[in-house]
Amino acid sequence: MNDIDLTRRNFLKTSMGAAAVAVAPGMLLFQVAHGKSEGASSKVRWGMLVDTTQCKTGCNDCVTACNKENGLSGGTLPTDSQWIRKIEIKDISNGRELSLPMMCQHCEHPPCVDVCPTNASMKRADGIVLVDKHRCIGCRYCIMACPYKARSFVHEPLTDQNPDVPRGKGTVESCTLCVHRIDQGLKPACSEACPNKAILFGDLNDANSEIAQKLRSVATTQVRAELGLNTGIRYQGL
Amino acid sequence: MYFKNHLYWVLLAAGGLVALAGLYAVHMMEHYGHIISGMNNQIVWGIPHVFAIFLIVAASGVLNVASIGSVFGKAVYKARAPLASLLSIAMLAGGLTVLMLDLGRPDRIMVAATNFNFTSVFAWNVVLYSGMFSLVVVYLWTMMERRMNPYNKAAGLAVFVWRFVLTTGTGLIFAFLTARQAYGSALLPPMFIVLSFAWGLAVFHVVQTVIYNWNEKTLDPAILNRKKNLLGVFVLGSLYMVATYHFTNMYFAHQQSFELFILRDGGIYPNLFWWGYVVLGNLLPLALIFMPGRGKTRCVMTASLLVILGGFALLYVFIIGGQAFPLSIFPGYEVSSSFGDGQIATYQPSIYEFLLGFGGLAIAFVITTVSVRVLNFMPQDKPYIAD
Numbered sequence: 001m002n003d004i005d006l007t008r009r010n011f012l013k014t015s016m017g018a019a020a021v022a023v024a025p026g027m028l029l030f031q032v033a034h035g036k037s038e039g040a041s042s043k044v045r046w047g048m049l050v051d052t053t054q055c056k057t058g059c060n061d062c063v064t065a066c067n068k069e070n071g072l073s074g075g076t077l078p079t080d081s082q083w084i085r086k087i088e089i090k091d092i093s094n095g096r097e098l099s100l101p102m103m104c105q106h107c108e109h110p111p112c113v114d115v116c117p118t119n120a121s122m123k124r125a126d127g128i129v130l131v132d133k134h135r136c137i138g139c140r141y142c143i144m145a146c147p148y149k150a151r152s153f154v155h156e157p158l159t160d161q162n163p164d165v166p167r168g169k170g171t172v173e174s175c176t177l178c179v180h181r182i183d184q185g186l187k188p189a190c191s192e193a194c195p196n197k198a199i200l201f202g203d204l205n206d207a208n209s210e211i212a213q214k215l216r217s218v219a220t221t222q223v224r225a226e227l228g229l230n231t232g233i234r235y236q237g238l
Numbered sequence: 239m240y241f242k243n244h245l246y247w248v249l250l251a252a253g254g255l256v257a258l259a260g261l262y263a264v265h266m267m268e269h270y271g272h273i274i275s276g277m278n279n280q281i282v283w284g285i286p287h288v289f290a291i292f293l294i295v296a297a298s299g300v301l302n303v304a305s306i307g308s309v310f311g312k313a314v315y316k317a318r319a320p321l322a323s324l325l326s327i328a329m330l331a332g333g334l335t336v337l338m339l340d341l342g343r344p345d346r347i348m349v350a351a352t353n354f355n356f357t358s359v360f361a362w363n364v365v366l367y368s369g370m371f372s373l374v375v376v377y378l379w380t381m382m383e384r385r386m387n388p389y390n391k392a393a394g395l396a397v398f399v400w401r402f403v404l405t406t407g408t409g410l411i412f413a414f415l416t417a418r419q420a421y422g423s424a425l426l427p428p429m430f431i432v433l434s435f436a437w438g439l440a441v442f443h444v445v446q447t448v449i450y451n452w453n454e455k456t457l458d459p460a461i462l463n464r465k466k467n468l469l470g471v472f473v474l475g476s477l478y479m480v481a482t483y484h485f486t487n488m489y490f491a492h493q494q495s496f497e498l499f500i501l502r503d504g505g506i507y508p509n510l511f512w513w514g515y516v517v518l519g520n521l522l523p524l525a526l527i528f529m530p531g532r533g534k535t536r537c538v539m540t541a542s543l544l545v546i547l548g549g550f551a552l553l554y555v556f557i558i559g560g561q562a563f564p565l566s567i568f569p570g571y572e573v574s575s576s577f578g579d580g581q582i583a584t585y586q587p588s589i590y591e592f593l594l595g596f597g598g599l600a601i602a603f604v605i606t607t608v609s610v611r612v613l614n615f616m617p618q619d620k621p622y623i624a625d
Contacts, residue, residue, distance in 0.1 A: 115359065116355055117354070
């Protein structure tokens with residue numbers, strides 16, 4: 001009776017040892033592949049403040065920088081993707097003219113995320129609104145829902161993509177706030193490229209950040225504020 | 239008889255060929271991308287959506303015939319419930335196929351089936367459409383299998399409720415788009431429900447007339463009279479809902495420029511609205527139905543075809559015209575950009591979109607033709623008794 005028990009105990013010990021030896025390298029590799037395990041923090045809310053008084057008509061440097069950083073063609077056909085665009089506006093009542101960049105406003109309550117059937121449109125914990133390219137089925141409902149016309153649909157096969165910025169034919173895309181740069185501690189490309197420093201990037205939640213201090217001291221506007229989306233992109237001088 | 243047999247196969251082959259042409263369009267769009275369609279980043283939903291939404295809305299509305307029979311117990315309609323259910327299944331299949339195959343990534347249909355975002359009305363519709371499909375199949379079973387007859391009333395009631403929810407869901411797709419001037423109105427779900435009544439009954443009339451002709455039978459004039467009056471009431475009801483939608487919009491100052499665009503200045507859109515929808519799709523059918531001396535089989539058939547045509551015209555104006563009008567991002571400002579801000583968007587539908595749309599119609603046609611041939615969907619009227 002005892003002999004049999006011992007045999008079974010030994011068998012179990014050996015099997016568990018073998019299983020541990022088999023699984024451990026895999027677990028180790030998994031960790032290496034995924035790098036840092038910590039995700040985006042909800043303590044942070046990334047945003048930008050655009051000073052329209054410093055934004056010059058005719059200057060397109062933010063757009064060019066965005067196209068280069070994210071591997072966009074820069075074409076302006078109705079079927080081309082435009083993640084950021086310059087809008088020229090003129091007040092009908094007094095003729096005052098302004099130029100400003102328009103892109104995904106990284107809303108706190110993004111309509112695109114609400115309407116997406118597959119959860120491909122999502123908001124990261126730090127407030128960045130993104131599209132999961134593996135989940136997007138290309139229904140374009142988010143484009144219909146976006147109040148800022150910030151999204152584009154990829155109409156053609158793509159070549160020469162930037163490995164940091166995956167894109168795909170038949171899926172929807174928009175400004176990622178250069179999430180790949182933010183995760184490396186860098187600023188978004190448009191903010192860095194602006195010759196007049198009109199695009200200030202930072203953490204809206206950090207009271208000591210330059211952007212939070214400026215939001216406290218100057219009058220700023222959210223575009224289409226009446227929709228109550230609490231945008232992450234704010235405008236000054238509008 | 240020989241001729242008819244021959245004709246049946248010819249019709250089936252023709253339907254099959256059109257469906258194949260639709261699949262060819264899908265293959266091309268898959269290969270080259272949506273660049274070969276007329277859709278773009280301003281008009282993201284085009285002709286395929288006009289076809290798909292017409293089919294889905296009509297699929298719900300055609301069940302009205304069944305509901306009046308099963309839920310309200312009218313014998314004349316009860317005899318037509320199986321045919322109405324079949325048409326519903328056929329049009330739902332056609333419409334959903336178009337909607338699915340127009341996706342940027344139709345190959346990811348499993349992703350759509352397994353990842354549900356419960357705040358998305360699109361995701362609700364996945365449940366609503368598949369539920370409707372199954373419910374109508376069960377309903378048909380309770381009608382066509384004698385042993386299941388006792389459950390017919392319950393199934394009929396379930397279908398009745400479900401299709402109201404379903405068309406509400408279709409209307410909500412647009413009603414939830416608060417950012418756009420054309421949509422974002424709580425009137426849209428009821429408007430779609432009433433439109434579904436008219437479009438569904440019109441489709442039913444057309445198919446019924448063809449089936450009676452095929453079998454060399456004449457529809458009892460008393461029945462025809464009741465059904466054409468019902469169509470007239472539905473057409474009036476839908477015209478009322480569409481008028482109310484536009485009137486409320488015109489009352490809001492910030493919506494007036496959009497209404498002027500759709501109803502007066504927008505080129506093809508006001509033309510399609512007034513001539514296509516109002517005149518051809520409503521006034522002419524009403525005249526054909528209600529004018530003294532009219533209202534015979536041929537008039538009702540023409541009226542039904544015109545109602546269907548008007549439906550397509552209205553959806554074109556609603557879906558494409560609604561997107562063509564620029565989004566008002568900066569009210570009170572003149573706006574321009576490289577991305578079409580402040581400009582009317584242009585849209586030229588391509589042949590591939592039409593092939594896909596007609597492919598959906600062909601699928602509905604083939605399902606109906608085969609089913610009517612192999613199963614007994616011919617309405618079996620008792621000697622006419624007024625309810």
